[in-house]
Amino acid sequence: VSFDILSEKISAKGNPTVAGLDPRLDHLPPGLLAAHIAQKGETLEAAAAAVLEFNKGLVDALHDVIPAVKPQSAFYEALGPAGMVTLRETMVYATEHGLYVIADAKRGDIGSTAEAYAEAFLGETVIGGAVFRPFPADCLTVNAYLGSDGVLPFVAQCEQYGRAVFVLAKTSNPSSGEFQDRDVEGMPLYRRIAEKALQWGPHVGIVAGATYPSQLAEMRAAFPDMFFLIPGYGAQGGSAADLAPGFNADGGGAVVNSSRAITCAWKKTGLPYKDAARAEALRMRDELREVLRKCRGGCPQPPA
Amino acid sequence: VSFDILSEKISAKGNPTVAGLDPRLDHLPPGLLAAHIAQKGETLEAAAAAVLEFNKGLVDALHDVIPAVKPQSAFYEALGPAGMVTLRETMVYATEHGLYVIADAKRGDIGSTAEAYAEAFLGETVIGGAVFRPFPADCLTVNAYLGSDGVLPFVAQCEQYGRAVFVLAKTSNPSSGEFQDRDVEGMPLYRRIAEKALQWGPHVGIVAGATYPSQLAEMRAAFPDMFFLIPGYGAQGGSAADLAPGFNADGGGAVVNSSRAITCAWKKTGLPYKDAARAEALRMRDELREVLRKCRGGCPQPPA
Numbered sequence: 001v002s003f004d005i006l007s008e009k010i011s012a013k014g015n016p017t018v019a020g021l022d023p024r025l026d027h028l029p030p031g032l033l034a035a036h037i038a039q040k041g042e043t044l045e046a047a048a049a050a051v052l053e054f055n056k057g058l059v060d061a062l063h064d065v066i067p068a069v070k071p072q073s074a075f076y077e078a079l080g081p082a083g084m085v086t087l088r089e090t091m092v093y094a095t096e097h098g099l100y101v102i103a104d105a106k107r108g109d110i111g112s113t114a115e116a117y118a119e120a121f122l123g124e125t126v127i128g129g130a131v132f133r134p135f136p137a138d139c140l141t142v143n144a145y146l147g148s149d150g151v152l153p154f155v156a157q158c159e160q161y162g163r164a165v166f167v168l169a170k171t172s173n174p175s176s177g178e179f180q181d182r183d184v185e186g187m188p189l190y191r192r193i194a195e196k197a198l199q200w201g202p203h204v205g206i207v208a209g210a211t212y213p214s215q216l217a218e219m220r221a222a223f224p225d226m227f228f229l230i231p232g233y234g235a236q237g238g239s240a241a242d243l244a245p246g247f248n249a250d251g252g253g254a255v256v257n258s259s260r261a262i263t264c265a266w267k268k269t270g271l272p273y274k275d276a277a278r279a280e281a282l283r284m285r286d287e288l289r290e291v292l293r294k295c296r297g298g299c300p301q302p303p304a
Numbered sequence: 305v306s307f308d309i310l311s312e313k314i315s316a317k318g319n320p321t322v323a324g325l326d327p328r329l330d331h332l333p334p335g336l337l338a339a340h341i342a343q344k345g346e347t348l349e350a351a352a353a354a355v356l357e358f359n360k361g362l363v364d365a366l367h368d369v370i371p372a373v374k375p376q377s378a379f380y381e382a383l384g385p386a387g388m389v390t391l392r393e394t395m396v397y398a399t400e401h402g403l404y405v406i407a408d409a410k411r412g413d414i415g416s417t418a419e420a421y422a423e424a425f426l427g428e429t430v431i432g433g434a435v436f437r438p439f440p441a442d443c444l445t446v447n448a449y450l451g452s453d454g455v456l457p458f459v460a461q462c463e464q465y466g467r468a469v470f471v472l473a474k475t476s477n478p479s480s481g482e483f484q485d486r487d488v489e490g491m492p493l494y495r496r497i498a499e500k501a502l503q504w505g506p507h508v509g510i511v512a513g514a515t516y517p518s519q520l521a522e523m524r525a526a527f528p529d530m531f532f533l534i535p536g537y538g539a540q541g542g543s544a545a546d547l548a549p550g551f552n553a554d555g556g557g558a559v560v561n562s563s564r565a566i567t568c569a570w571k572k573t574g575l576p577y578k579d580a581a582r583a584e585a586l587r588m589r590d591e592l593r594e595v596l597r598k599c600r601g602g603c604p605q606p607p608a
Binding site for chain 2: 022024025033037041042043044046047072074075077078079080081082083084085087088106107108109110111112113114116117119120121125127128129130132134135143144145146147148149150168171172173174175176177178179180182183184185189192193196236
């Protein structure tokens with residue numbers, strides 16, 4: 001199971017952090033975009049090349065500290081086809097540096113289309129006698145609104161290729177409760193979806209935000225062995241204490257995402273961006289280690 | 305409002321069909337892929353070039369018969385960055401031929417990420433003093449599971465740039481009821497989301513499948529002025545009679561998608577693919593016209 005690979009990388013680094021690579025152009029340090037514009041003009045290609053250089057620098061600075069990266073597809077799509085080259089090359093570079101790659105694309109569609117999305121991110125595309133991995137990730141985020149036949153094609157390719165998916169249960173954003181918290185015949189919708197995720201098997205984890213610690217604790221209690229992707233730490237407002245209930249009894253079973261707090265750390269510190277990102281990743285690692293230390297024998301409950 | 309543009313194109317063609325461009329490699333007629341492999345080898349680039357030629361041929365054959373095309377992003381993503389070039393070029397070519405372009409990508413994410421997706425498909429990306437449209441669509445399908453703050457960034461760019469979105473309400477696939485039909489405090493989830501879509505304003509329509517005619521009729525009764533995207537006709541099993549209840553009292557307010565029935569018509573007829581696609585599009589147009597004729601003064605109710 002692909003989550004075992006992730007767990008091993010987390011253990012090896014002693015760090016359950018996944019660094020979100022969500023590059024907006026104003027996240028790039030001064031001069032980086034300008035240098036590429038000098039070569040390629042004011043083009044999407046220049047921007048995409050600048051983002052690739054930025055991401056490679058982050059991987060260089062972080063790969064011995066963190067186990068995983070999570071590129072968010074939207075920011076690459078916003079740079080057009082050139083941005084998709086950068087998304088792909090970022091995945092390749094991160095993999096070469098030993099990192100587990102979670103493609104955060106929140107895909108979901110009817111069966112035959114879900115199958116194509118799975119090929120794009122988890123499986124393979126065959127052209128004649130040649131085999132390609134279009135966007136080579138280890139794991140993908142999936143939106144399950146379409147139900148089982150929109151999710152099972154992803155699961156099938158996870159089983160075939162040794163990958164994994166995180167299904168959106170309780171997302172970290174302010175209005176996530178609008179539909180997700182609604183009572184569905186005695187249980188909130190996010191919980192209904194998480195129950196299905198359990199049925200979909202061991203290649204399926206859930207997304208549960210640090211910004212909703214009581215729901216996070218509820219789901220950990222209900223699903224002691226499920227793998228959780230926990231967004232919302234840092235810039236979105238979730239604290240280390242908030243996310244503690246998301247770990248399992250062994251202090252494992254979860255990855256915690258931080259995006260801007262790491263990748264834009266240079267804005268707060270004045271350090272070069274790689275040094276700033278590394279310093280923040282080390283600070284976060286130590287903070288999470290302290291949380292995990294307290295988790296031995298059962299994680300603390302969320303603050304009242 | 306962007307839906308007015310779509311309505312005008314539907315009126316001008318006398319046809320509410322949107323042709324889904326969902327190219328799998330086995331949809332291409334014999335020899336087309338081989339010709340590109342002969343030039344570029346067994347590569348994703350060869351496959352993407354073959355798909356682009358296929359799509360351009362379809363646009364050539366269909367642009368005076370239909371008002372709109374709906375490329376499904378998954379099938380382009382499965383061809384990697386080269387596939388995304390083909391997605392973009394397909395949009396550009398369809399627009400040049402007067403077609404309304406619905407990007408079927410079912411995107412949805414937290415606010416700042418939704419904003420980037422909206423830039424990618426509906427808005428603009430600015431690099432220095434230059435402005436680009438990464439994937440230039442008129443309209444995008446959106447998954448609203450994250451709630452209002454995941455949808456409103458799309459709506460904001462619709463308002464700014466004169467575009468539109470279709471939010472998934474009741475999808476056409478077999479297991480769509482698994483979550484969508486669940487009772488949410490007295491109303492099915494799909495209806496709760498459609499009620500929100502109404503609140504999100506006139507740039508927001510809904511997806512409601514022809515495979516669920518009674519729910520389609522229910523939503524048309526509840527939302528007489530909303531624009532509907534109706535998938536599920538043809539290959540998925542929905543008939544013209546099934547989708548009739550989706551039109552408004554004037555026989556408008558909806559587009560009906562057909563993908564494989566049009567683009568793979570060559571497999572059934574033995575005609576060249578362009579001729580086969582055109583013949584099927586004309587047949588479907590005439591069938592829908594007959595349905596719309598019966599709609600005057602109020603559409604028929606779905607078959608019992």
